[in-house]
Amino acid sequence: MDFLYSVQKTITIDMSDLKWKESIGYLDENIIGRIEGYFGGREAEFGFEKSIFMFWILKEEKELLHKPRPLQNYNNHVYFLYDEICSGKELVLIDSKNSTREKQDLANS
Known part of the structure; x- marks a missing residue:
């Protein structure tokens, strides 16, 4: 283990909602980019067996x-x-x- 993290926020995204990107518009651009990158990579590699995903927004608290x-x-x-x-x-x-x-x-x- 390299770091301890704290959970800053949890969010749930329903991919079947065509406006899912709008629903996360309040997040930091870096976080939005990471979520979009996850979905893009997931779609290319595995596809989606479900439409609802949960994400944990983490903060580095302590280096180990x-x-x-x-x-x-x-x-x-x-x-x-x-x-x-x-x-x-x-x-x-x-x-x-x-x-x-x-x-x-x-x-x-």
């Missing part, structure tokens, strides 16, 4: 110069405690109480 990584690789997402990630250790432990939480659990927490 020690490049922390877990003791093993995981096939899904895992959680880390902030203090563990920022400890300066290269090998960091996952937050085991959160490593198997379901999406529903997260939505309700």
Whole structure:
């Protein structure tokens, strides 16, 4: 890991809405360009199996110069405690109480 990020905003875009570009017109031009680039690349490579997409607008908060990584690789997402990630250790432990939480659990927490 190189950086810690915070979520500044989440947006949902419905590609079936012909005015979807207008719906994101309030965003910074750089962010709009990145979203349009994503859709252009997605269309060229894979197409769209669904019309609704969610995006997380992130902000770099802290550079992790020690490049922390877990003791093993995981096939899904895992959680880390902030203090563990920022400890300066290269090998960091996952937050085991959160490593198997379901999406529903997260939505309700």
